[in-house]
Amino acid sequence: MQTLEYQEVSTQPKTIRVSALHALAYCPRLFYLEEVEELYTQDAAVFAGRRLHAELEKQEDEDWEELFLESEELGLRGRLDALRTRDRQIIPYEHKRGRCYHDENKQPQAWESDSLQILAYALLLEYALGITVTEGRIRYHADNVLVRVPLDDAGRTAVKEAIQQARTLRQSTHRPPVIDNERLCARCSLAPVCLPEEARLAHDKEWQPIRLFPEDDERQVIHILEPGTSVGRTGEQIKITRRNQPVETVPARQVGQVVLHSFSQISTQALHFCADQNIGVHFISGGGRYLGSFDSRQGSIQRRIRQYAALTSPDGCLELARKLVICRGQGQRKFLMRGTRGKKTQKLEKAIAQMKAVLKQVPQAKSLESLLGFEGNLAALYFSALPDLISQDVSQELHFSGRNRRPPLDRFNTLLSFGYALLLKDVMNAILTVGLEPALGFYHQPRSQAAPLALDLLEIFRVPLVDMTVMASVNRGQWDVKADFEVRGKQVWLTEVGRRKFVEMYERRKQESWKHPVTGYSLTYRRLFELEVRLLEKEWSGEGGLFGQLILR
Ligand code: SF4
Known part of the structure; x- marks a missing residue:
């Protein structure tokens, strides 16, 4: 033998x-x-x-x-x-x-x-x-x-x-x-990843943390929207070559992400350079679907081993999933409540009351299946009342009567879908930056191409970053129903002009600050992605209790 x-x-x-x-x-x-x-x-x-x-x-x-x-x-x-x-x-x-x-x-x-x-x-x-x-x-x-x-x-x-x-x-x-x-x-170079003040707060609810996590990330997100554009490297700079336009160069230290939409190209040299400089590289289809990210994670396996250990525990997953469903449901409900400040409708008031009743039951959910049921109820109530937040002055072509996708069948849903794709990309960027495993989540199951952990975290940001941005832009009359959209049969897509307009709105929204309800300090949405992923990691590192609290006031 x-x-x-x-x-x-x-x-x-x-x-x-x-x-x-x-x-x-x-x-x-x-x-x-x-x-x-x-x-x-x-x-x-x-x-x-x-x-x-x-x-x-x-x-x-x-x-x-x-x-x-x-x-x-x-x-x-x-x-x-x-x-x-x-x-x-x-x-x-x-x-x-x-x-x-x-x-x-x-x-x-x-x-x-x-x-x-x-x-x-x-x-x-x-x-x-x-x-x-x-x-x-x-x-x-x-x-x-x-x-x-x-x-x-x-x-x-x-x-x-x-x-x-x-x-x-x-x-x-x-x-x-x-x-x-x-x-x-306060003088430690690793304070932004260690988050010592948040760890102290996790152990002592009276602790008043000071912000050691940077308030903003001023590095640009470069969106390459035009098909045929190529991204390369020249020295320490990112080089962008568009058809019939002068070459543009941006110093690498000013770039946080490169997002390639449609059929734009990136060279191998640029990919290596981006990996070396910790610049995220992401791909979005011409139809506005998030395709994936260039995963160049380095660093130790210890972080992922702890994640595997925590997220293979059914009880641990259920506990986190309850927080997530409450966070999203509360956000949706608070957004509808804001809408009643201008005008109250019966539908809005009814949905708000019913959502309150469903939310009360979430902490008692005994399985992920029952949570999915509660989440489905909350989403149905929310999307049935959401059209009542659209002003009567808005063109009928921008009204909608409920959520639809793959493909979206009206302009409002097209805007939501594109927004969620950009959001998924940002959440993925944060997960890869922190070094967690996107394929192992605690709520979404690995059924589709999308990474479950990214889908989990997406729920926290849908309302503040996408739903509110879309609703505000529609009510402000910022969309041209002809130039910004393309209707093909029953399907509706954003044109290149429409995509560019959305990207600008979304990136502007990410620059706005939000006072974190638990830590008490303010930081921009683009920093909140990473903070939330780090707070999630603390849930299984003996410093939990702060994750999933980003609820609209
Ligand atoms: S606890 Fe964290 S932030 Fe404080 S000195 Fe140690 S590593 Fe640095």
């Missing part, structure tokens, strides 16, 4: 980066996010630090040496900022842009994490080169002070203990909790 030999396969390097020990000393969760989940952000402070190092490299050419060292015996590797010889002693140097720490006697000292870092470099030098190192030095440029950190027995022990703690954390599937010292979070 043949036996198979079991071999443990590890893709992790045997040694730990010294800079990772610096992160560990700052916050174990920061170490975990960077080293295990492979999340990095290049914020302004990191860039400034790099510039400082580059400038130093130019200035200090007489006794400056760059050195990369690795010691498997110690379990460390790292690249030293600077190495100098003073009185025949080799001394590692580290440069910091910021200020030093002042002790109770107002003497300049190294911060704890900086101290551990320079000690780790010193010990690494001893192991790698077989020499004795007595100290390391840190220059704090903002204070223009040099701090000396002796490498004594206590320092050696501290470094070895930190290496051991790092090894243990690398094997763990659990993210460590947020640290108690919230002032460190």
Whole structure:
């Protein structure tokens, strides 16, 4: 009988980066996010630090040496900022842009994490080169002070203990909790993905979070609407070549997404470049259907393993699905209620009352099937009353009598369908940015091409981003029933002019801010997509309770 030999396969390097020990000393969760989940952000402070190092490299050419060292015996590797010889002693140097720490006697000292870092470099030098190192030095440029950190027995022990703690954390599937010292979070480059304030709020409902998540994402979403247009790359820029028009270039750092409608093209070079620059690439058909996204996710599998574990639990899925159905149903009902401010109709009032009764039953739903029933009731009530929000002044061709799709049979439904396709694309973009698996949701079942998790999250945003935008534009008379639409038999499509008009309205709507009902801070809709996906992930990371609360007031 043949036996198979079991071999443990590890893709992790045997040694730990010294800079990772610096992160560990700052916050174990920061170490975990960077080293295990492979999340990095290049914020302004990191860039400034790099510039400082580059400038130093130019200035200090007489006794400056760059050195990369690795010691498997110690379990460390790292690249030293600077190495100098003073009185025949080799001394590692580290440069910091910021200020030093002042002790109770107002003497300049190294911060704890900086101290551990320079000690780790010193010990690494001893192991790698077989020499004795007595100290390391840190220059704090903002204070223009040099701090000396002796490498004594206590320092050696501290470094070895930190290496051991790092090894243990690398094997763990659990993210460590947020640290108690919230002032460190305010300066942490990973705060926008860690969301420490939201984690504190999840544990303490009285907590008043400050916003560490950026309020807006000003990067452009480039929609390529004209068939025959091609997207390429030139240097660090996205190049757009339209028929009979001058070539347009946009710096990559200003682009968040490229959306290719109809039969526009993108080159392989541009796809590689977009993947490298974290620019989402999405495809929408000429008929206005979301086709898919270029999935170039990088990073660790740990996040998805936690998602698989959580979303294969029927009880966990049911709990999340109830929140989702309530969130969407409440949003629909509140939107109808807004419509009664101008004029009340019997149909509107009846639907609002009936929806309230259905919504009361949702928390008692015992299965996804019964939830689907409640959701169907809510949708039927909503769409039966929605036509009453259309002003009587609006052309009859823009009125509608209920939801229809695939293909839409009237202009109003055409607008809704195109809006939902753009929304699905944005939700998908957020899921891929966060690094979750779109194919595994908690409510929608994997029946069609569309990814269930994206369909789940879509429900939260339908009313505020699409239904309200469509209704407002129709009531304001922004549509030309002839130029913006094409009627083919019973089917109705948007023309290129109509699509362009819709895209502009939708992107403008995404720039508007909404005060988050739970966190209490404001941010734009285009940022809310990502925040909501991150809050969903917190539901199965021991920091839940904040997801699915985006309900209209
Ligand atoms: S935001 Fe705070 S808790 Fe999160 S990784 Fe940074 S320092 Fe740690």
